[in-house]
Amino acid sequence: MMDDFGFPVSAGDFRFRGEARTVRRLLRDKKRNGTALDLGSGVGYWAEEFASQFSQVIAVEGSQTLYQALKTQCAPYSNIHTIHGDVLSFEPGGPYSLIFFGGLLMYLDEHDMKTLLQKLIPCLEPNGTILCRESTVRNETVTRNGNYSVVYRSVSDYTRIFKQSGLTLQHIERNEPYxxxxxxxxxxxxxxxxxxxxxxxxxxxxxxxxxxxxxxxxxxxxxxxxxGIPFPCLENHFFVLRTGPIVHE
Ligand SMILES: C[S@@+](CC[C@H](N)C(=O)[O-])C[C@H]1O[C@@H](n2cnc3c(N)ncnc32)[C@H](O)[C@@H]1O
Structure with a gap:
């Protein structure tokens, strides 16, 4: 992707390292010795990152091509378990200390997103965290159909959907490296x-x-x-969520 813009190959690494620092900070006070579930894991950069922090990581990826790359990338880690499948039909099991969405929710319509979140809530440990890293727009949610179907939601739309799904939003932060x-x-x-x-x-x-x-x-x-310039058009935010009433830490 970086090639299409003439950026150096290191641009992707720089962004990921910056995002990983943010994620480590956001999870700093959270319990991390359990299992992390990485949904829509792609080739597994986040699964690898979580492997050093959690006892076990379960990475689920829907694309066959990306799943093959995920398996290869995660082969050296005995504590990463990879699954090829659609997150909507995946039986989550659990309990999980962390459930991570690294850019998956934008591929789900509102109904599927709510159904998935409601299915996952009982699988979260009592003090567990759901962390989302999702592309966002400033104004009205934008839905693109066609070959690349995607929903770029506003922060307020995400906030509303999380709330309606029974989650408490603990923290929102713009993803600066993104x-x-x-x-x-x-x-x-x-x-x-x-x-x-x-x-x-x-x-x-x-x-x-x-x-x-x-x-x-x-x-x-x-x-x-x-x-006061609305640039860039597309942003990205981290959403830290938990179940139950908010606890100020
Ligand atoms: C934007 S990519 C992010 C990949 C990875 N989380 C990362 O941050 O590098 C979203 C991923 O979700 C996967 N995905 C989309 N819809 C899915 C579904 N319904 N079930 C499983 N995976 C899905 C895509 O194949 C893709 O790998």
């Missing part, structure tokens, strides 16, 4: 729209844009907010 990369992607998309393809020089412009953004970290992601 937003940094997304700013770069949207700038390059604009460049591609205005500059004819033979002149785009993505290898150079992409890298200059990326390293420019990196040099401006962490202020650059806050600048549009300070100036």
């Amino acid at each position: 937003v940094l990369t997304q700013m770069g992607c949207e700038l390059i998309e604009k460049w591609k729209q205005v500059v004819p393809e033979p002149l785009q020089a993505l290898e150079i412009v992409g890298r200059l844009t990326y390293w420019g953004m990196r040099l401006g970290t962490p202020w650059i992601t806050r600048l549009p907010q300070v100036l």
Whole structure:
């Protein structure tokens, strides 16, 4: 994906390392010696990350191609168990200390999302956590149909659905490493729209844009907010959820 924008290969690693630091901080005071369930695990970056923090990780992935990559990636970890299947028909078992959604909910419509969350709630340990890392939009929820069907929900829509599913929202935080990369992607998309393809020089412009953004970290992601500019169009947020009434820690 980073190639399409002319970003260096290390851009993906940089983003993941930043996100992993945030996730470690968000889970700092949580019980972590049980089992983590990673739903829509992709090739398993998060499963690997959780393997060093939890006794056991169960990673569920629906795509056959990604599942094969997940199996290979997680083969060195004796405490990761991989499952190929649709999360909607998956029998969750449990109990889990953590249930993690790393970009899965955007592929589910509201009914399926609520059904899944309600199915998972009884599988969470009493002090367990549900952590979501999901793409978001500022205004109205955007639904895209076609080859790539996806729902980009607003933070308020996520908040409402979590509440209606019986969950308590403990904390919301914008995913700054994601937003940094997304700013770069949207700038390059604009460049591609205005500059004819033979002149785009993505290898150079992409890298200059990326390293420019990196040099401006962490202020650059806050600048549009300070100036009141709705950029980038797509954001991403972490949602920390639990069952039962909120406990202030
Ligand atoms: C945006 S990717 C995120 C992958 C991974 N969590 C990460 O952060 O790198 C979402 C993943 O969810 C998987 N997925 C989408 N719908 C699913 C479903 N109903 N059941 C199982 N996996 C699904 C996709 O195949 C994809 O790997």
